Amino acid sequence: MGRYVIRRLIQAIPVLIGATFLIYWLCFSLPGDPVQALAGEKKADPIVAEMIRQKYHLNDPFLLQYWNYITGVFQGNLGESLTGRQVSDMISEAFPFTVNLAIVAFVIEAIIGVLAGVMAALRKGKFLDQLVLISTLFVISIPVFVTGFVLQLVLGVKLKNDYGIEIFSVSFNEEDGLRGYLLPAFVLASTSLAYVARLTRTSLMETMRADYVRTAVAKGLKKRRVIGRHALRNALIPIVTFLGADLGGLMGGAVITEKIFNIHGIGGLLAQAVYQKQGTIIVGVVTLLVMIYLITTLLVDMLYAVLDPRIRYE
Amino acid sequence: MTTVIEKNQKNGRLEVGTPLLEVKDLHVEFHTRDGVAKAVNGVNYSVAAGETLAVLGESGSGKSVTAQTIMGILDMPPGKISQGQILFRGQDMLAMSEEDRRQIRGQKIAMIFQDALSSLNPVMTVGAQLGEMFRVHRGSSKKEAREKAIELMERVRIPAARQRVGDYPHQFSGGMRQRIMIAMALSMEPDLIIADEPTTALDVTVQAQVMDLLAELQAEYNMGLILITHDLGVVADVADKIAVMYAGRIVETAPVHELYANPAHPYTKGLLRSIPRLDQKGQELYAIKGLPPNLLKVPAGCAFNPRCDVATDLCRTEIPKLHQVSDKDGKELTGRRSACHLWKETLHG
Incomplete structure (x- = not known):
């Protein structure tokens, strides 16, 4: 097992380099000018623009820019945004919100999802089974932004205004602690x-x-x-795979949910960076996401061996 | 028959001849999209303590369905018991509450399945699966259950039982896995064991070992044994009596050696002729023509008539009763019955 993990971690290095290279190249190829984007509608002052280009080596050839970036990454330096902030600072500000949101969402989907599935399976063809089948189909068919706004209105606004029940907040507020995460995480x-x-x-x-x-x-x-002892443990093996892959996805942030509930997480940061064509931020965030994916898939594969003794890694 | 009586007298758990299990006029149907498949049509058989009944038949003959119904593990729906009784020590199990039946399952009547690899839980150690019987039915502690599991594994002669008790089913060979199945069935010292093709998935050499072990343990515990098989070779050594099934009915019953020597049903005759024999090397092997009937469209009259060499018009219209068979002088032969209109010609001709 130990050797297997080490081998997987070594395999992760080329994946990481490949991913950063691809993203860097994509950002470089994007049409438009990041420096002009800073100035907004107004034409950027050519002297200032040239200064910024010089400062961030934007006039260098692509491969040189990438080389400078990747050597920086391996020295623990994710670079600077065009507004002069450290990318690592921006990520460490946003990431805790994303992690909390992801964990609460993960717990909700794992517990409620598995329970609903088990109850439906045990009452195959009966009312409860039909209820689970139809309601899940309904949820799958509706886009997240609709679910998000509807639940925000019904649970966040109506419940409070009409019945005085104030469990869910309309907008995310750090002081609410876990309660603040419930509604967005559910969405x-x-x-x-x-x-x-x-x-x-x-x-x-x-x-x-x-x-x-x-x-x-x-x-x-x-x-x-x-x-409980014989069927469920075997039945859970494919579900663990799904949940594992999904945890990686959840950690990558949720642009829409974060936007609806005003959470300043990784998803929002990434989306904003794309609008502004800030390559350093995009590559920094994506590198982090790739790492999270690699680690969660490795954890899932290891959990497999625990759940199913027929699987052995040598 | 004398062997049965001897066995019973030796152990004296039940009076001689008192049946442990009696299946009476059992009918089982399967409701499918294409219609009703009558899998079991009025099966009667009984097993006494210490006795081995072999139920012989091709796939789809209803032998396994009957066993599953006795065990109470038939999938219902689609299965449905439309008629009949299953008496265990005189009590009708079909009329019992589910809880009472559960108390019988595993403790009084145990079952050994065909494919031990798929019948053992792949994610539990064999020790845990064996010990579970003691944990659940005897309230043993984890440690006790583990010791009992080792004991059972030694009982069925698994080498290095103590080292292997924590292994998983896939780490054992086929023969060893079937021994674990046997150990599990034996754990509560049941009165009756139903073995559903216990050796089909094994190599021939291993088959004999497993069969011998089963017969030996059966004699030791004086258990009744229902041995379901399609293999005539397996039956000969261990069974006391045989019931041959075809299309959901019993077509012939007989003490084992009489059946081999002199079958009273053309189907049994055909089965015996289709066993390869060393003294007929080079000759073409006999095969019963045709295929077993589709249970949704069983032929009218005797279900075997389209495949039978001697069928008459009567066979095509009237379902034969299970006749008592007698010898040439008209003396009834005990335990011998045949569901053939032409049983006399078949037996004596």
Whole structure:
């Protein structure tokens, strides 16, 4: 296992370099002028513009720019934005919000999703199953910005104004702590939650037909134990994969949800950087996201071996 | 038959001849999109303590469905028990509450499945799966259960049981896995074991070992054994009596050696002729023509008539009853029945 992890980490280096190179190249090829973008509608002063270009080596050839950047990255320097701020500072300001939001969303989708899926599978064809199937289809079909605004209005505004219940806040506020994250996290989790519920339902129904589940019944075990000890653990293997990949996605920030609830996370930072064509910020953020993806997929693969003893990494 | 009586007298758990399990006029249907498949049509059989009943038949003959119904693990729906009784020690299990049946399952009647690899949970150690029986049914502690599991593994002669108790099913060979299945079935010292093709998935040499082990343990615990198989070779050594099934019905029952010597049903005759024999090397192997019937469209009359060499018009119209069979002098042969209109010609001709 140890050697496997080391090998995976070594493999991650070329992936990381490749990803940064691609993103850097994409940013470089973008039409438009980042320096002009700083000035807005007005024509930028040519002298100031040239100064900025000099300062940030924007006149250098692409490969040289990339070389300077990547050597900086390996020395722990993610560079500076065109407004003179350290990219690493900007990321460390935004990232905690994203991490908190992602964790709350992840917990919501894992717990509610798996529970709904299990209940639906055990009541196959009955009312509860139909309810789960239809409601998840509904959630999957609606874009997140619709879910976000509707829930913001109903739970954040109406609930407070009409019934005086103030559980969910309309806009994110740091002082609210966990409570502040609940509504945005639920919105962010909704689509994945629906997929997790459906996946759990199918997977558990399939496992319930397995021979070893029949054996467990023939052993005279109670239904609870047959499902909990024998079926569920096997059924959860594909769900762990999905959740693992999704955690990587959640950590990458949520542009829409962050915007609706006014959370200054990684998603917003990245979106803004793209508007302003600030290559250093984009590449910095993306490098971080690629690293998170690599680590979460590695963790999922390791969790596999724990869940399924037939899988061994040598 | 004497062997059965001897076995019973030796252990004296049940009176001689008292059936442990009696299946009476069992009918099982499967409701599918294409219609109703009658998988079991009025099956009767019984097993006494210490006795081995072999149920022989091709795929789709209803032998496994009958076993699953006895065990209470039939998938319902699509399966449906439309008629019949299953008496275990005189009590109808089909009329019992689910909780009472669960108490019988595993503890009084245990089952051994065909494919031990898929029938054992891949993510639990064999020790945990064996020990679970003691944890759940006997309330043993984790440590006790583990010791019991090791004991059972030694009982079925798994080498280095203590070292292997923490291994997973995929780490064992096929024969060893089937031994674990047997150990699991034996754990509660049940009265009856149903073995559904226990050796089909194994190599021939391993088959014999597993079968011998099963027969030995059965004699030791004086258990009833229902051995479901399509392999005539497996049956001969261990069974006391045989029930041959075809298209959901029993077509012949007989004490094992009499059936081999002198079958009273053309289907049984065909099965016996289709066993490869060393003394007929070079000759073409006999095969019963045609295929087993589709259970959605069972032929009228005797279900075997389209494949039968001696079928008459009567066979094509009337379903034969399970006749008591008698010898040439008209003396009834105990335990011998045949569901053939022409049983006399088949047996004596």
